[in-house]
Amino acid sequence: MAGNGVRGLNEALRTLGLSSQTCKSQVPSLCKRSMATVASTPNITRSVAEPWQPLSTVPVTVFSFPSLEPRRVESWSTKHLHLPLRRDILHLAVVYEGDSHRQGTANSKTRYEVHGSHRKLMRQKGNGKARRGSRQSPLLRGGGKTFGPKPRDFSTSLNKKVYDLAWRTALSYRYRRGELVVAEDGLELPLPDEFLALVESGRLRGVGMEESTALEDGFVRRYMREVMQGLQWGADHGRTTFITGDRRPNLFTSLDVAGEEGRALEMEDVDVKDLLETGRIVVERGALKEMIKRHQSDLVSNIFVDGKRQKGPAIAQPLVMP
Amino acid sequence: MPPRLPILPAVRCCRAALETQSASSPLVSLFAALSVQTRSASILANLAENKGAHHKRIRVGRGPSSGYGKTSGRGHKGQKQHGKVAARWQGGQTPLIISHGRKGFVNLRAPEMSIVNLDRLQAWIDAGRIDPTKKITPRELIKSGIIGGSIKDGIKLLARGDSTLRTPVDIIVSRASGSAIEAVERLGGKIVTRYFTKESMRRLLVGKSVITDQPLPVGPEHVESVLEKARNGPFYYRLPDPTSREDIEYYRDPAHRGYLSPSLKPGESPSLYFKVPGETKKAFTSKAKQQEQEEEDRLF
Numbered sequence: 247m248a249g250n251g252v253r254g255l256n257e258a259l260r261t262l263g264l265s266s267q268t269c270k271s272q273v274p275s276l277c278k279r280s281m282a283t284v285a286s287t288p289n290i291t292r293s294v295a296e297p298w299q300p301l302s303t304v305p306v307t308v309f310s311f312p313s314l315e316p317r318r319v320e321s322w323s324t325k326h327l328h329l330p331l332r333r334d335i336l337h338l339a340v341v342y343e344g345d346s347h348r349q350g351t352a353n354s355k356t357r358y359e360v361h362g363s364h365r366k367l368m369r370q371k372g373n374g375k376a377r378r379g380s381r382q383s384p385l386l387r388g389g390g391k392t393f394g395p396k397p398r399d400f401s402t403s404l405n406k407k408v409y410d411l412a413w414r415t416a417l418s419y420r421y422r423r424g425e426l427v428v429a430e431d432g433l434e435l436p437l438p439d440e441f442l443a444l445v446e447s448g449r450l451r452g453v454g455m456e457e458s459t460a461l462e463d464g465f466v467r468r469y470m471r472e473v474m475q476g477l478q479w480g481a482d483h484g485r486t487t488f489i490t491g492d493r494r495p496n497l498f499t500s501l502d503v504a505g506e507e508g509r510a511l512e513m514e515d516v517d518v519k520d521l522l523e524t525g526r527i528v529v530e531r532g533a534l535k536e537m538i539k540r541h542q543s544d545l546v547s548n549i550f551v552d553g554k555r556q557k558g559p560a561i562a563q564p565l566v567m568p
Numbered sequence: 569m570p571p572r573l574p575i576l577p578a579v580r581c582c583r584a585a586l587e588t589q590s591a592s593s594p595l596v597s598l599f600a601a602l603s604v605q606t607r608s609a610s611i612l613a614n615l616a617e618n619k620g621a622h623h624k625r626i627r628v629g630r631g632p633s634s635g636y637g638k639t640s641g642r643g644h645k646g647q648k649q650h651g652k653v654a655a656r657w658q659g660g661q662t663p664l665i666i667s668h669g670r671k672g673f674v675n676l677r678a679p680e681m682s683i684v685n686l687d688r689l690q691a692w693i694d695a696g697r698i699d700p701t702k703k704i705t706p707r708e709l710i711k712s713g714i715i716g717g718s719i720k721d722g723i724k725l726l727a728r729g730d731s732t733l734r735t736p737v738d739i740i741v742s743r744a745s746g747s748a749i750e751a752v753e754r755l756g757g758k759i760v761t762r763y764f765t766k767e768s769m770r771r772l773l774v775g776k777s778v779i780t781d782q783p784l785p786v787g788p789e790h791v792e793s794v795l796e797k798a799r800n801g802p803f804y805y806r807l808p809d810p811t812s813r814e815d816i817e818y819y820r821d822p823a824h825r826g827y828l829s830p831s832l833k834p835g836e837s838p839s840l841y842f843k844v845p846g847e848t849k850k851a852f853t854s855k856a857k858q859q860e861q862e863e864e865d866r867l868f
Binding site: 338519522551 | 610611612614615616617618621695696697699711712713
């Protein structure tokens, strides 16, 4: 209960925070809100005459990456990016992934696998000591392990349709909170030309430190921090996950160096937990499309009826083009 | 909701607004300032299964407070407490398997057939998953999912719900029961049984073979035409013909609507060993001729 209260307060704070970023015309109306929880009177009733039409699409703005200029607006299906939050489904998926990521290679030797002779150590009687059958006994130092770990597979199973639903639920959760930034294809970090020229000429590696990348890394770290702080995407704002179709050298190496600001992942390496981890997700449009395409088994059918099959909602429809 | 982007002009605009409003509502600006500092907490810590989704294992014999402590829920004394009786134990009587022995055997080499029943076929036709206006071949049956995901050694048509069939179909399968043949033909449909193997059905599915109800041509006179066809067109694997006696006899039988049955001469038996009764003529030869023949046949 207390947790809910805190969460509610956080939500309220965030709403107010939003108001601080909106434009002047909207501010006065928001300022009228009192601190007490006043039951507002929204339009919760609806005439019977007008049929209820739930949302079928939601808008997605595609931005250019470093400048964040909106380039176009697309409409995406609510079944892809506006699913209700299902914490239980996300939990199933995250646990499933965690199980399958367990290495399970712990291995120990039993008394029959420990090297050595199985000769009886001493006579059965007359030693004034405990009887000893073999040197590998688990009771002795250097002996085998009684019930030790053996390599095994920890992976569990999850129905594919549930897993795919979890994947889209995670993306929808990000979208609803405004934490899903869709960038144009070819997402890459532009590094300053002067820096690249210096790296090229090898002048950032002084005499005696040809092997060291300390200077280059130091610059990249500071540069990355500035970029990310400027965007309010950095360590102070919960880090950022960048998802691209394939490896982008500048972005990936920079974020390897400046890991405290965020992380970069290729689309193939992403799973549900990655989508939920950092403050926001910045994803290439093509990569997002491919992710949705690969995780819609509950929306598409492989049953052909009259030669056609249900292919699910269209993944992206242009709304506003440049 | 669009992504929250820190756009400089917007921030400047808001700051101006807040400055003008600060006198009237200082709290708002306070909280606005606070919210900039809010830490983004991951949802990962707040994920959980639904209540009741997971049953906790009962740990038996782990102390009195558990309710399953002292006797572990098994009561007092006797067989029920101490163990169980093997399912095969017949109370001390000599087991039937010992007094009577095992009977029969399992033929592991028998071809395993996928089953298609007529009521299911009709349901598939009604749902639009099979087109009855076209020839229904193993390719169509497999692609429609009527026999499930795995391809077995053949497809057999059975007559469950034969009264529900109301669409005439043109179907080619590996085997068909007598009543299924009757039900299909009663409606004016056509049924042919043809020899298939697992491999040949896979090739039909991926389009490496072409379906036909004709056996492979046999004899030197066909070589040229077959080669000509192979040289001109794209390569297709030929569908195999049966080689075992039982299979050949099955597909030679008109009662099974076998694809080899048209090759039978009028009055010829589908069996390779037994002739039709009454057909055989006794050829009488003289004793001398018989002896002469024996002399010829003698090897040593």
